[in-house]
Amino acid sequence: MNSTLAVLINVPILFLLYIIIYFTQALSGKRQFYGVSLNSDYFNKKEFKELDKKFKLLLTLGFIIFTISLLICVYIFEAYVSSSILPITGFCIYQFVIFIYIHNKVKTVKQDLSLEISDLELEKTKVILDTDFMNEKNTIVKRYSILFIIPFIITIIVAIYTCTQYNSMPDIIPTHWGFTGEADAFSEKSLGKVLLNVFMSIGVGIIMYVSSVNSLKSRAKLDTNNINESKKAHLSHLNKFAFSFFLVNLGCHLLFINILIAVSSAGNVNPYMIWPATILILVASIYQTYLYYKSPSKSKSALYSVDDNDDNWIFGSIYNNANDPSLFVQKRFGVGWTINIGSGKGKALFILPFILIIFISLVSF
Incomplete structure (x- = not known):
């Protein structure tokens, strides 16, 4: 990698992160403001608008500083990997720190204003238990649970095949592939290097499957003002969400399968599979973001539930409620x-990615 390529790749990624985070609050719905439950009628109140501007200002300053540091890594130290x-x-760490700072400020302002404004909190509506709706929802989840597992099973089969080819692999195997699909980094063959790709594909596949299914199972918040129309809207959205999850899962497993085949044959990856799979993941993710933004559960009139309680959240971003059977809930920010x-189960799933990272780090070195 040269300096031009490092800049062309990394600066757009940093800028994309900046744009996504800059507009994150706008995508968070009408129920929370920087991770704090708040009546959306007051989102534009002076005190809250000033905190919103402050977050965006600090974020912009951070983007400028880290962009300069990236350019220093590339042009002064020529540390392309570090860049x-x-x-x-x-x-990413910086934006989380300033989010926590603004989150705490919002909580303080909300507490102060609540002394003079009685309806700052979300309206605590009654919980609605509709068994017909729940059965229809479960039917959709079960149907897509089967679809999700099909590409995962194929990945497992290819992973097993890769392990059986270990003895026939050459002494030098590829470890990285470029944009054209050609191998551009190599390493001496070892069981650890081969198992790295196998366990990463299966481990990430497990996380994706569990996350996809349980995200679909997450609590649906019906609109108390129009129950029947709300049920139709929720089921329609659930179908679309499920389909977008299937496309993301399919795209990721196509990537895993292609890489595993390249490892087993000590050859190049197939660009005619890699690029369509990457585009599929990107398009499906954008579509899913749009669906989330339009989700009925994020509307102002959605019913109140336990995950709307600020006391059940750590820093407005980590949900911690032993009395809630839900494994996944919608993000606040x-x-x-x-x-x-x-x-x-939540603790185990939360720790699993860190175990994977540690394992990958140990095997890589």
Whole structure:
């Protein structure tokens, strides 16, 4: 990699992160403001608007600083690999720190204003238990659970095949592939290097499957003002969400399968599979972001539930409620779902990615 390529790859990634985070609150719905439950009628109140501007100002300053640090890594130290890791990782940590800072400020302002404004909190509506709706929802989840597991099973089969080819692999095997699909980095063959790709594909596949299914199972918040129309809207959205999850899973497993085949044959990856799979993941993710933004559960009139309680959240981003059976709930700040670390399954799923990272790090070195 040269300096021009390092800049062309890393600066757009950093800028994309900046843009996504800059507009995250706008994508977070009408129920939370920087991770704090708040009546959306007051989002534009002066005190809250000033905190929103402050977050965006600090974020912009951070983007400028980390962009400069990236350019220093590339042009002064010629640390091309570090330029792909340190500035981007640092910017992600920085934005989380300023989010916590603004989150705490919002909580303080909300507490102060609540002394004079009685309806700052979300309206605590009654929980609605509709068995017909729940059965229809479960039917959709079960149908797509089967679809999700099909590409995962194929990945497992290819992973097993890769392990059986270990003895026939050459002494030098590829470890990285370029944009054209040609191998551009190699290493001496070892069981650890081969198992790295196998366990990474299966491990990430498990995380994706569990996350996809349990995200679809997450609590649906019906509109108390129009129950029947709300049920139709929720089921329609659930079908679309499920389809977008299937496309993301399919694209990822196509990548895993292609890489495993390249490892087993000690050859190049197939660009006619890699690029369509990458585009599929990107398009499906954008579509899913749009669906999340339009989700009925994020509307102002959605019913109140336990995950709307500020006391059940750590820093407005980590859900911790042992009394809630939900494994996944919708995020308060941003797009997507987050794990309920209050449950045993939630703790295990939360720790699993870190175990994978440690394993990959140990095998790589």
